[in-house]
Every structure is written in structure tokens, then in C-alpha cells.
Amino acid sequence: MLEISNKTNLLEYSSYKYSLQDVTEPSLYRDIYEYDTVPKIPFNHRRVPMNMPEEIWITDTSLRDGQQSVEPYTVDQVVQIYKFLNRLGGPFGRIRQTEFFIYSKKDRDAIEKCMELDLPFPEITSWIRANKEDFKLVKSLGIRETGMLMSCSDYHIFKKMRMTRRQAMDLYLDSVRDAFEAGVVPRCHLEDITRADFYGFVVPLVHELQSLSQEAGIPVKIRACDTMGFGVPYTEVALPRSVPGIIYGLQHYTDLPSEMLEWHGHNDFYKAVSNASTAWLYGASAVNCSLLGIGERTGNIPLEAMVFEYASLRGSMDGIDPTVITEIGEFFKHEIGYDIPPMTPFVGKNFNVTKAGIHADGLLKDEEIYNIFDTKKILGRAAGVQVGKTSGLAGIAYWLNDRFHLEGEKAFTKHDPLVVALKEWVDKEYEDGRVSVLSDQELFKKIEELSGGALRGDGRV
Secondary structure, three states: OEEEOOOOOOEEEOOOOOOOOOOOOOOOOOOOOOOOOOOOOOEOOOOOOOOOOOOOEEEEOHHHHHHHHOOOOOHHHHHHHHHHHHHHHOOOOOEEEEEEOOOOHHHHHHHHHHHHOOOOOOEEEEEEOOOHHHHHHHHHOOOOEEEEEOOOOHHHHHHHOOOOHHHHHHHHHHHHHHHHHHOOEEEEEEOOHHHOOHHHHHHHHHHHHHHHHHHHOOOOEEEEEEOOOOOEOOOOEOOOOEHHHHHHHHHHHHOOOHHHEEEEEEOOOOOHHHHHHHHHHHOOOEEEEEHHHOOOOOOEOEHHHHHHHHHHHHOOOOOOOOHHHHHHHHHHHHHHOOOOOOOOOOOOOOOOEEOOHHHHHHHHHOHHHOOOOOHHHHHOOOOEEOOOOOOHHHHHHHHHHHHOOOOHHHOOOOOOHHHHHHHHHHHHHHHOOOOOOOOHHHHHHHHHHHOOOOOOOOOOO
């Protein structure tokens, strides 16, 4: 049947309603996932249209998915992370929600202390096992929305749950009815969607969830979970690995609005960020992230990365305060004891630091040559260099100017006698067998010696 689409305003065939395919044997996509080989990426050359929502945002799982992969945070640490999320997301709530566990007394104490702050964003949500008692607990805490697990691949349905697709669907629909009975908005986590039978189970499930939602007058959110990081952002990739295909299919065949659709990905194949951006581009309003990407196995989508993806796609920070990212990195390092790899973008010790003399020479002339953007303005971290074997005269001059806050006529050039003398000493260190970079303390001591105390070893002129 032909009808005018309310999405494209074009004459189209009305969407086909997919029915549950209750198979007797699991569909494990062995042509793609052979387990003893690297998963394959099949193409079918079908393109779906980009459909960037009018509004996009970030949701956070640092205190749920992130926390379950590290030592549990204290109540005070949880509260501080919640404050960081509020400041980072800005007054318009670009970080719209964050989710908590609610099972232990410590979990509930943390929720109560965060609620006492009375911050508009991020909204506090929860994650639970899908049973009536848990829904009552969510309601008693004053939480409006909760996440609930709905495994959707046959790997989970047949192998883990020991059910048929029909049994799994009935279980999930009953759980949503329980949520409605408790007056709670369910957020359905479609686990392992990139190994699921999309048209034989996922679409029929979401269609039924939408029908229940309309009957109850309560929204249902869908979180598409790339649990194993199998998602692929390229166009013309076949399902079940196609991120564009998943997002388009959920909207086109179930009438799921963008604001009810969220992407949750993992980084097993280094595609977490690109997959999340693709989800935004093709119609999901929300991407679910974790601070520093901390999460199961290789981690979740790094929240700080999506801050910059947001700004790149929208052309504006829209109230986001990116300088908070530097504070968050310091907090995780010093207060939580989390070891951030030094090359980690935006938060790593060396993310905007060069050791190469040729790069330092460029920084000395104009830092824009070798710095990704004004990191001092945007992140509160100036570009820097480390003095080592390959720093050269330019690297040493830049390091001196940075550490002693020298600009203009007072700044050192690579031909300055002190720079040359320091370079000779550095070269001698490595000729004698040194392999590590020089510490600031060592350099300050030598500079004080070479300058006769004109430059003090505490980093001041």
C-alpha cells in the first residue's frame, strides 16, 4: 500500500510489519562469526539515508557499566563524579542522564546524596534485574526511568537463557508491563544486537514494545547495545553488523522516534567512537558513554571523545565546559588511582606533548602547526614537549619557555647559549647510555647550574 511518509514527505510503500521468527535452532551467523577466525565484515551495497536528529545528547554509564570493571567507588567519589558530569554537560544538559546500580546500601546512599544536590542534569536513572520487586525499589527511590536487560541474540537467548525466542519475548514484554504497573519508564537494553536476527527478533520485539507503550501511555526507550564491539560504521555493510542499518531499521520499521533511541557500544575493535558518531548521524538522539572509556573488556565509548564529536558535528559546544575533562582526568589519576595510559586523547599525560625535535621546532614557531587545537583554552592544558634524545635545540628552547613562562623578547630561541649548553649536556647523557627522558627536576637542577642561579630550579626566573 502506498502512502505519504511523515518522515520524508514522499510517496512510499507502507512499512512491512515483521513478525517473530521463532526458530528451533539458533542463528549464530557462522559465516560471519566463526570464532576461530577474525569476524568478517559482509557488504550488501544497500544504503540507508542519514537522518541526524534535531537534537542529540550524551548519556553516561560511568557509575554502572564503568564502575563494574574497576574497584568500587566510594560514596564521596560517586558524588564528585556526578558533579563533574553536571559541570561538563553544561546548563543545557548535553550530558542528559547517568545510571546507577541500586542493590547495595552504598549504591542507595550515593543516589540519595546526588539527589540532595538538586541538579537539573544529568537525570539519575537506574539499572535493574527485571522483576516486580526491583521496579518497586526504583519507584521508592524517586527514580523515573530504569534500564533493564533484554538479550536479543540467539547466542544469549539459546545458549545463556536456555529459552526460545518466543519465551524470551514474552518474558521481556511481561517485564515492561511490570514497569508500567509501577509507573516507571523502562529503558530496554537490547544486548548483543550486532549478533541478533534483526528482522526475525529485534524488530518484532521493538514493535511489540511500542504497542505496549501506546496502550499504557508511558514511553519505552530502546538502547541498542553493541555488547561485543562488532558494530561497523561503514555504509553498505550488511546486518547484523551495520550500525547505519540497525539505527535506520529501528526507526523505519517500528516508528521509534529519535529521542527514544540510544546507542551503547564497546571498543573491542577500536570502533566505539566512530560507531557512536554514526548512530547520531543515522537517527539516534543519544549515545551512552563512560568517562575515560572505562568499562567491560576494552571499555565503553569514551564520554570525553563524544564531547568533541558533538562539537565537531554541531559546530558548537552548546554550553559544554571541556575544561572539566582535565579535572576529571586528574581526579581519576590522583583520587581514584586509575592509571591513564599517557597517549590517551585529551586526558593522557602526553596527548599534546611531543618528544620529536622537528615537531618542537614547529611548536616554537607556531604551536598551531603541531597542536590539534588551542588545548590551553579548550582543555586548560598547553602544548608541551619532553626533553629526550630527539628533542634537539628547538625542543629544549620550547621546554624552557613553557616551564619558565617566557614570551616575546624574553623567550629563548634555539640559538641561545643556555639552550646550546643544555643540548650538549643532554646529548652527553644519551651518549653515556641513558635511555629514559629527562625529568623536570633533573633539568631544573642543570639549568640552575648552567645559568649561575639566574634561572632558579623551582621553575621561576
